Amino acid sequence: MSLIAVVVLWATLTGISHISSLRAGMGHLAVLLGAAVLGAVLSVVWPGLHRWLTSIPFAVALLGAVLVLTAFGTFVLQGAPPEELVKRYGSAAAEMMTFLSLDDVFHSGAYRALLGVLALALTLVTIKRKAWRLPEWGFLVLHLGVVAVLVGGLIGSFKGLRGFIDIHEGQVVDSIQLTNRDGTPQNEQRPLGFGLRLDKFEIERYPLEYRFLVYAAEHGEYAVIASHSMKDAARWTPIGDSGEEFRLVKAYPDFLLLEELRESDDPSSGPAVQLRVYEPDGSSRPLILLAAEKGREVATLSGVALRFVWEPDAYKPEATGELPERHAVAVQGGPEIEVAPGQTYPLGGYEMKVVTFLPDFIYDTKAREGRSRSPVPNNPALKVSIRKEGGGPSEERWLFARMPEYSHGSGEGPKLVYTYQAPRKPAERELVIVGKTREVIDYRRGTEAARALLKIGGTDEDPIAPGVTIGCERLLERAEEAHVPTTRSIEWQRPVAEIERRCGETVAREFLGAGPNQALRVGEDGPVLVFDKKSDDIRAYCSRVSVVEGEKAVKAATIVVNSPLEWRGYQFYQSNYRADDLSYSGILVVKDPGLPMVYAGFVMVSIGVIFIFYLRPRIRRARIAAKRSAL
Amino acid sequence: MSREAILVAGLMAAYAASLIVWLLGALARRERVSQASVWIFAASLVINTAIIGMRWVEAGRAPFKTLYETLLFYPWCVAVVTLVLLGLYRLRVLIPLSAAACLAGLAYARMKPDVEIVNLPPALQSAWFVPHVVTYFIAYAALFTSFALAILALVRPQWRSQREEAGFADYAHRSVEFGFMALTLGLVMGSVWGKFAWGDYWAWDPKENWALVTWLAYLVYLHGVYIKGWRGRPGMVVCVLAFVAVMFTYLGMNLLPSASGSLHVYQ
Structure with missing residues (x-):
């Protein structure tokens, strides 16, 4: 009976709010006040209504109705645009829902009015029970507490405001952009009456932590199925269900593959020296020179040539003269002739035209032709065109100084050998390290200026350029190069994990760089191992702000999530940040004059429930037990 | 493992x-x-x-x-x-x-x-985090026992304890009383926390709405027992249904269309 009446009541209220056709703002107030006054007046002149409004069945029905509407408001998409509703529920149902305000239950006039009726009924029932008498205080506090929360909420929804401040470091903002409840901006700026200055915006982070993540494909999408700390991954750890395992051997925060010389047993390996170059900024790097390998026996540092030879007489710098660029071509086994691009030469029964020269040849697969990557003679190449003397078809081919085996064209012509001499200016200064005698000879403009014994392990005090010194770390007659993984620093600049993978009996060692781009995939569609840092690392967003009144900063505060700033009735909340603009902070501003009433209601409700549902039953039962034992 | x-x-x-x-x-x-x-x-x-x-x-x-x-x-x-x-x-x-x-x-x-x-995200770094969650889970636990006792009351309505002459329905009621108290305190704490964290003590978020539904469901029960004929079976049925609402509030939020943007849903 009461249930039907409450449904009718809700329908009526929906109707009223439609007639008033004001679905927001003062319309609700009108509906609420109207309902309250009407209810109060009616209940005085009509005792039956009063009795009904304060009856338990009415309370149950009203609570049930609010319950059902609230649940409805979660099952039906709220605040969605009409076309979304139609798409989801069909046009008839959508129309129905819109008419009954079920698409925005919690802001509908009817829902609010039901809460208003609830507040009214609670007030009436408190009066009816004469709940101000001492034995009823629990009932009074609890029921009026709920009324206080509802009234406070009502005050807040009419007198409160919400706004937003977009602010950058150093900026002072003295008005707020008003927004709707859902955060969309209204067309109004409200002056605050004071200024808020953002002094600094900071993001605090949790300690950096790198982990191993295992991704596996499920329904075509990769998702994390396991995450292992570096400590845990020191033991053999399965990579998903691939049957493979891995373990971390060593993690390098700032990875560097260091070149190093080692003693070699291989009789074909040659002499080498490992130097260390100390730069003016305090950093140092290794420098390896190999006596027997062309191009690697010499290095230039700040204009000083460093050269390594084994035999004392293996090298003498030219005292004078520049070496010009020189191209020479020979039929294999025959005499060399010097050539220049653009010229034609007779060559052992052939006629050879030198077409072009590229110092750093690469083959451009798109353009289908050779081009030079740089002016540095890394891969000198000469394009020639040859044909038999006295006519016949000509054949074009590329000759490579560094890669003679690629020089031969497909034709039947002679095998040609190309030699290239890069142009060279004599070094102002040249340091020649002689391995056998362990000497360093200092040549100035090709003339010996000084000679000293090479110190192994030490640093040469004599700088070769301002601030640049070199030291000799190792000198070996038979050496091989090794690459030693190492870390430059303890900062996590370029993290790399050295891991072992085990599949059955086979164990392989690999380097896994950090980040999803360097993922290690096991099998075709198998799991993927990624070494990456923990992503949820933001601990706090902090806006250090000052309140500015007049020209003076009157208060300094730090706004973080869960710790708003309160000033002159406004609360300021840390609400937004921009990853690409770290001097920005988004501040939510709220003013709610109903808040003290709501909090008072919370306190009353809390005290009320503790008394009514915890203390009072215990007291009662204790009394009953006492009576029983007295009997 | x-x-x-x-x-x-x-x-x-x-x-x-x-x-x-x-x-x-x-x-x-x-x-x-x-x-x-x-x-x-x-x-x-x-x-x-x-x-x-x-x-x-x-x-x-x-x-x-x-x-x-x-x-x-x-x-x-x-x-x-x-x-x-x-x-x-x-x-x-x-x-x-x-x-x-x-x-x-x-x-x-x-x-x-x-x-x-x-890691704990900024929104959860609050002194309210532990009391809010603990109070709520104690409430959920007490309401579970009320649910269990309500089912027992429906199965064995005649049973009476030797010490107090009380039936399962009485114990279910006591569990509801305690659970409802904790539920209310948890709700109030969550509300105050919400005010500190998001600027609103109530935002009509689906989890909040279901917390309200749950709270109202137990209010229906607590008032309903004063209606003649609700004591006993019907009351116990409400008790059972109200706990279904509790479980939905705890675990069912992912099923709601309105919950996609909620800050409360367990990911």
Whole structure:
């Protein structure tokens, strides 16, 4: 009976709010006040209504109705645009829902009015029970507490405001952009009456932590199925269900593959020296020179040539003269002739035209032709065109100084050998390290200026350029190069994990760089191992702000999530940040004059429930037990 | 398996053991066996406490952040409330029901384990975090016992305790009273916290709405028992249904279309 009446009541209220056709703002107030006054007046002149409004069945029905509407408001998409509703529920149902305000239950006039009726009924029932008498205080506090929360909420929804401040470091903002409840901006700026200055915006982070993540494909999408700390991954750890395992051997925060010389047993390996170059900024790097390998026996540092030879007489710098660029071509086994691009030469029964020269040849697969990557003679190449003397078809081919085996064209012509001499200016200064005698000879403009014994392990005090010194770390007659993984620093600049993978009996060692781009995939569609840092690392967003009144900063505060700033009735909340603009902070501003009433209601409700549902039953039962034992 | 996974498996075995031992005691009508089930249940609580404590230490924060973590905590609360009721009213019949609930929670936890311990995001770094969650889960646990007792009341309406002449319905009512108190306090705390964190004490977020639905459902029950004819069966049915709302509030939020943007939904 009461249930039907409450449904009718809700329908009526929906109707009223439609007639008033004001679905927001003062319309609700009108509906609420109207309902309250009407209810109060009616209940005085009509005792039956009063009795009904304060009856338990009415309370149950009203609570049930609010319950059902609230649940409805979660099952039906709220605040969605009409076309979304139609798409989801069909046009008839959508129309129905819109008419009954079920698409925005919690802001509908009817829902609010039901809460208003609830507040009214609670007030009436408190009066009816004469709940101000001492034995009823629990009932009074609890029921009026709920009324206080509802009234406070009502005050807040009419007198409160919400706004937003977009602010950058150093900026002072003295008005707020008003927004709707859902955060969309209204067309109004409200002056605050004071200024808020953002002094600094900071993001605090949790300690950096790198982990191993295992991704596996499920329904075509990769998702994390396991995450292992570096400590845990020191033991053999399965990579998903691939049957493979891995373990971390060593993690390098700032990875560097260091070149190093080692003693070699291989009789074909040659002499080498490992130097260390100390730069003016305090950093140092290794420098390896190999006596027997062309191009690697010499290095230039700040204009000083460093050269390594084994035999004392293996090298003498030219005292004078520049070496010009020189191209020479020979039929294999025959005499060399010097050539220049653009010229034609007779060559052992052939006629050879030198077409072009590229110092750093690469083959451009798109353009289908050779081009030079740089002016540095890394891969000198000469394009020639040859044909038999006295006519016949000509054949074009590329000759490579560094890669003679690629020089031969497909034709039947002679095998040609190309030699290239890069142009060279004599070094102002040249340091020649002689391995056998362990000497360093200092040549100035090709003339010996000084000679000293090479110190192994030490640093040469004599700088070769301002601030640049070199030291000799190792000198070996038979050496091989090794690459030693190492870390430059303890900062996590370029993290790399050295891991072992085990599949059955086979164990392989690999380097896994950090980040999803360097993922290690096991099998075709198998799991993927990624070494990456923990992503949820933001601990706090902090806006250090000052309140500015007049020209003076009157208060300094730090706004973080869960710790708003309160000033002159406004609360300021840390609400937004921009990853690409770290001097920005988004501040939510709220003013709610109903808040003290709501909090008072919370306190009353809390005290009320503790008394009514915890203390009072215990007291009662204790009394009953006492009576029983007295009997 | 990680150390925690092994311990959780062990914990499930312990709760299962208390359930089985209780059944054996009931079938054989042996008082001592039944009593043993209580001790096993209490031992399970110790293991449960250890798991939560270890995770607390390892995470460096209260382990109530993720669904998995709360699914370890919920059985703990159920066990605590059950043992308190045992102490107060000697309701040993709760052991198998509570053990089954704990098992269900832990089984779900094992299906949805966290791949790693997540850091506490800024919104959860609040003094309200622990009291809000703990109060709510104690409420959920007490309301679970009211649910279990309500079902017992529907199955065995005639049963009366020897000490107090009270039936299952009376004990269910007492559980609701305590649970409702905790539910209300948890709601108020959440509301105040919401004000500090987001600027609103109430935002019509789906989880909040369902907390309200749950609260209203128990209010319907608590007022309904004053209606003639609601005492007994209908009241107990409301009690059972209200707990369905509790479970939906806890676990069902992912099913709601309106919850996609919610800050409350367990990911």
